[in-house]
Amino acid sequence: MxxxxxxxxxxxxxxxxxxxTALIVRCIQDACRDVGVAVPSDTDAAYVIGLGLHDALKHAAPGLPPERYPELGNRYRHHWFSRQQEVxxxxxxxxxxxxxxxxxxxxxxxxxxxxxxxxxxxxxxxxxxxxxxxxxxxxxxxxxxxxxxxxxxxxxxxxxxxxxxxxxxxxxxxxxxxxxxxxxxxxxxxxxxxxxxxxxxxxxxxxxxxxxxxxxxxx
Missing domain, CATH: 3.40.50.1000 (HAD superfamily/HAD-like)
Structure with a gap:
């Protein structure tokens, strides 16, 4: 050997x-839509993959006030855990x-x-x-x-x-x-x-x- x-x-x-990757992008976009902030493009949403959730969502939704990051994170988790069996x-x-x-x-x-x-x-x-x-x-x-x-x-x-x-x-x-x-x-x-x-x-x-x-x- x-x-x-x-x-x-x-x-x-x-x-x-x-x-x-594709499912994470959709979940980020759906979470942003849920909280009423601009929905990132596929490229921008894919860029944050690999970062911790807090850092990823901060980059994906730069216009969101920091006190609402937990809300955005909860919406992301909701979409991910409801669909993770797809990947x-x-x-x-x-x-x-x-x-x-x-x-x-x-x-x-x-x-x-x-x-x-x-x-x-x-x-x-x-x-x-x-x-x-x-x-x-x-x-x-x-x-x-x-x-x-x-x-x-x-x-x-x-x-x-x-x-x-x-x-x-x-x-x-x-x-x-x-x-x-x-x-x-x-x-x-x-x-x-x-x-x-x-x-x-x-x-x-x-x-x-x-x-x-x-x-x-x-x-």
Whole structure:
């Protein structure tokens, strides 16, 4: 078996493993409509994916008074939890994770989701047993703050050079840069791949199959 380059591989969730970008965009737009503020475009709503909910909604509805952020957040959660069963893993995700486990990598998730949302998504997708650690934005700092990655590295005793972050947004890549870890981007999620270059990803994968193959060869 080829020698591992990385001991810990950390995945973003939405738009990286879970095909949820379109639904998140609709839920953000519906929440803004519910509270009577301007509805963001698909591009503007997709941009905030990966941030913690408070930061995401603040960017999506800049004209909303701060005291109404909880109301907007509650409306977003209402729409998301009523429809989350519509979204599924990207094809090939389970096989990719199983192959990485077979190579004895530690696997983790660092996500802008809240703990309830991630736990329900892990249960729905049947992936609970495949991950050794998880961090959510309501437990620690929101991306691109590096705290989630720093905490995971401390948990597993890994160095930045032996830790790989994989995500679909510039928030993920900047978090990895801030933590000093190598990073890989995927182009099939929330952000356009043209924005990734300044964060120096090792690779930009255009499908889960391509990501799977790259990881088996390089991780």
């Amino acid at each position: 080829k020698t591992r380059t990385f001991d810990l591989i950390v995945f973003d969730w939405d738009g990286t493993l879970f095909d949820s 599924v893993l990207f094809p090939g995700t389970l096989e990719m994770l199983q192959d990485l486990r077979a190579r004895n990598h530690w696997l983790a998730v660092a996500t802008g989701k809240g703990r309830r949302g991630l736990d329900e998504a892990l249960a729905q997708s049947g992936l609970v047993s495949l991950f050794d650690g998880t961090r959510t934005a309501d437990e620690t700092a929101s991306k691109p703050d590096p705290t989630m990655l720093l905490e995971l590295m401390r948990e597993f005793g890994t160095e930045p050079a032996r830790t790989l972050m994989i995500g679909d947004t510039t928030h993920d890549l900047l978090m990895a840069s801030n933590a000093g870890t190598p990073r890989v981007a995927v182009s099939y999620g929330a952000h356009e791949p043209e924005a990734f270059g300044q964060y120096a990803p090792l690779h930009v994968a255009h499908s889960t199959r391509e990501l799977h193959d790259w990881l088996l060869e390089n991780a």
